[in-house]
Amino acid sequence: DQQVKQNSPSLSVQEGRISILNCDYTNSMFDYFLWYKKYPAEGPTFLISISSIKDKNEDGRFTVFLNKSAKHLSLHIVPSQPGDSAVYFCAASPFLFSGTYKYIFGTGTRLKVLA
Amino acid sequence: DTGVSQDPRHKITKRGQNVTFRCDPISEHNRLYWYRQTLGQGPEFLTYFQNEAQLEKSRLLSDRFSAERPKGSFSTLEIQRTEQGDSAMYLCASSLAAGTGNTIYFGEGSWLTVV
Numbered sequence A: 001d002q003q004v005k006q007n008s009p010s011l012s013v014q015e016g017r018i019s020i021l022n023c024d025y026t027n028s029m030f031d032y033f034l035w036y037k038k039y040p041a042e043g044p045t046f047l048i049s050i051s052s053i054k055d056k057n058e059d060g061r062f063t064v065f066l067n068k069s070a071k072h073l074s075l076h077i078v079p080s081q082p083g084d085s086a087v088y089f090c091a092a093s094p095f096l097f098s099g100t101y102k103y104i105f106g107t108g109t110r111l112k113v114l115a
Numbered sequence B: 001d002t003g004v005s006q007d008p009r010h011k012i013t014k015r016g017q018n019v020t021f022r023c024d025p026i027s028e029h030n031r032l033y034w035y036r037q038t039l040g041q042g043p044e045f046l047t048y049f050q051n052e053a054q055l056e057k058s059r060l061l062s063d064r065f066s067a068e069r070p071k072g073s074f075s076t077l078e079i080q081r082t083e084q085g086d087s088a089m090y091l092c093a094s095s096l097a098a099g100t101g102n103t104i105y106f107g108e109g110s111w112l113t114v115v
Helices: none
Strands: A010-014 A019-025 A032-038 A045-051 A056-059 A062-067 A072-077 A086-093 A109-114 B005-007 B010-013 B019-024 B031-037 B044-050 B053-057 B065-068 B075-079 B088-095 B110-114
Touching: A010 A019, A019 A086, A019 A109, A032 A062, A045 A056, A045 A062, A045 A072, A072 A086, B005 B088, B010 B019, B019 B088, B019 B110, B031 B075, B044 B065, B075 B088
Parallel strands: A010 A109, B010 B110
Antiparallel strands: A019 A072, A032 A045, A032 A086, A056 A062, A062 A072, A086 A109, B005 B019, B019 B075, B031 B044, B031 B088, B044 B053, B065 B075, B088 B110
């Protein structure tokens, strides 16, 4: 049972344009969300987070949007750069509701930014 | 500022042998997590500790797997009688239990190949 889904396994975007990575979840108790970037043979690197009390969070070129009613979040990267080419994972946790601090991860989306 | 450190980075072992991985978290972090990642999948939760207490274990963590964090600092993950299906990247992460956020920071991972 995949509680966090990233339905697009890959995405190609031209350098300088916007990259939009999507994530859907099924558990309405999820209340804290993270995005990570992962290069091959390295551990995931934290990018940005959002709590369920917000619908948007920005950090530089990265913005995360949360739509709780649709159980959907998205990561926007503007402008996209070739160095952004990596696999992106979203992760969710129900920690405010249930007191557990574990995160459930999606299967990832491979982003390729074309120069 | 040192990040999460994992050792060894790569391990090749014969089926049936035991292996142990070590994780040193970010120094002030009191939560420590183990995840496993296989090709094409997102990180899968195995277990987490708060200080020295192991608070949650996944059903993925069979009897052959054991994790410890004896003094609330570094942690070890031991796999006994390894099987080919254990081949994966084992990821350690840590976080600081404070406030309403709980961002987890990953190490570089330990690759296990069982032959």
